[in-house]
Amino acid sequence: MKSIRDAAVEGKRVLVRCDFNVPLDEQGNIEDDFRIRAVLPTLRFLLSNGAKLVLISHLDEPNGESLERMSLGGIGKRLEQLLGISVRQTASCIGKEVDATMSSLSKGEALLLENIRFCQEEEANDTEFAKDLSRLGDLYVNEAFSVCHRAHASVVGIPKFLPSYAGLLLEKEVAALSKIIKDPERPFTVLVGGSKVETKGAFIDAISEVADLVLLGNLLSTAQGGKKFKHEEKIVRPVDGIPGNGQEFDIGPETIALFAKHIKEAKTLLWSGPMGKVEEKEYEEGSFAVAQAILESGAYSVAGGGDTVAFLRGHNLAEKFSHVSTGGGAMLAFLANEKLPGLEALGYYNGN
Ligand code: 3PG
Numbered sequence: 001m002k003s004i005r006d007a008a009v010e011g012k013r014v015l016v017r018c019d020f021n022v023p024l025d026e027q028g029n030i031e032d033d034f035r036i037r038a039v040l041p042t043l044r045f046l047l048s049n050g051a052k053l054v055l056i057s058h059l060d061e062p063n064g065e066s067l068e069r070m071s072l073g074g075i076g077k078r079l080e081q082l083l084g085i086s087v088r089q090t091a092s093c094i095g096k097e098v099d100a101t102m103s104s105l106s107k108g109e110a111l112l113l114e115n116i117r118f119c120q121e122e123e124a125n126d127t128e129f130a131k132d133l134s135r136l137g138d139l140y141v142n143e144a145f146s147v148c149h150r151a152h153a154s155v156v157g158i159p160k161f162l163p164s165y166a167g168l169l170l171e172k173e174v175a176a177l178s179k180i181i182k183d184p185e186r187p188f189t190v191l192v193g194g195s196k197v198e199t200k201g202a203f204i205d206a207i208s209e210v211a212d213l214v215l216l217g218n219l220l221s222t223a224q225g226g227k228k229f230k231h232e233e234k235i236v237r238p239v240d241g242i243p244g245n246g247q248e249f250d251i252g253p254e255t256i257a258l259f260a261k262h263i264k265e266a267k268t269l270l271w272s273g274p275m276g277k278v279e280e281k282e283y284e285e286g287s288f289a290v291a292q293a294i295l296e297s298g299a300y301s302v303a304g305g306g307d308t309v310a311f312l313r314g315h316n317l318a319e320k321f322s323h324v325s326t327g328g329g330a331m332l333a334f335l336a337n338e339k340l341p342g343l344e345a346l347g348y349y350n351g352n
Pocket of ligand 1: 146
């Protein structure tokens with residue numbers, strides 16, 4: 001993968017695929033701007049080197065419709081505050097208004113296109129659409145690791161038409177996650193929780209090929225029922241739970257002690273998915289205890305996934321981890337050794 005550090009960007013129009021898919025509250029206010037802040041080093045690097053920026057992102061899943069509540073308007077405003085420059089915005093992601101705004105852009109200025117998923121050609125990976133987008137730039141930067149598992153036009157289509165580079169965050173994600181699966185210091189212990197059970201089974205089988213132990217959170221363990229995993233000998237299930245509404249909504253004190261013991265012995269730790277139903281305060285004890293144990297262990301620690309990151313950030317614990325991934329599905333796919341189309345498009349798997 002070529003790095004933007006090696007690109008000549010002075011006076012160039014640079015198309016940057018970002019992932020500003022941030023959580024919004026009922027009124028449409030940004031709840032957490034972690035993903036916006038994470039791309040600032042790349043944007044500042046490009047701006048200070050005299051590039052003109054065209055920023056591309058999706059927000060949520062509008063499925064090809066222009067939906068007001070999924071507009072990037074508020075994100076553009078937050079970017080302006082964070083970057084300290086005016087960020088132009090267009091009502092569409094392609095067309096005459098975009099072309100006109102683009103041609104009036106000067107060095108060190110930025111344009112944020114409207115939600116790319118308002119155009120159904122994005123998810124359909126339409127070649128003409130990708131070609132039209134590519135005309136807005138002289139080079140392309142993928143700074144959206146978290147969407148690299150999607151073969152969409154702005155992820156895999158544009159690189160067919162423009163010299164393409166990895167952004168600083170994308171490089172950092174790949175380096176941190178590779179370290180975990182390629183050469184982890186052992187014992188390597190993984191904690192998997194959360195409630196999206198259907199997406200986790202295959203991940204647990206894949207990660208247990210390299211991990212020494214996989215500790216399962218409560219909701220996940222209950223939902224898996226009696227299902228056996230490929231490396232059952234590496235799986236550690238909760239031994240007690242905190243009941244709520246006829247189910248168990250958190251790991252109990254004995255499980256906390258058991259998990260803490262395994263965490264203490266580990267040299268590499270990966271955590272994806274809260275241990276319990278952390279959106280309700282009374283069920284966050286298990287996740288909190290696990291987070292503390294991870295930080296006290298001194299091991300190389302990586303956390304990822306929207307709910308886990310939100311939990312850690314809510315308790316001001318995120319910055320204490322060795323790496324907090326911006327990726328949800330993309331992180332799991334990468335760690336499960338699946339080929340990510342977005343990385344493939346940058347030549348990552350050919351060693352380019
Ligand atoms: C994410 O939130 O993980 C990324 O933004 C990808 O979003 P998606 O799952 O809607 O493709």
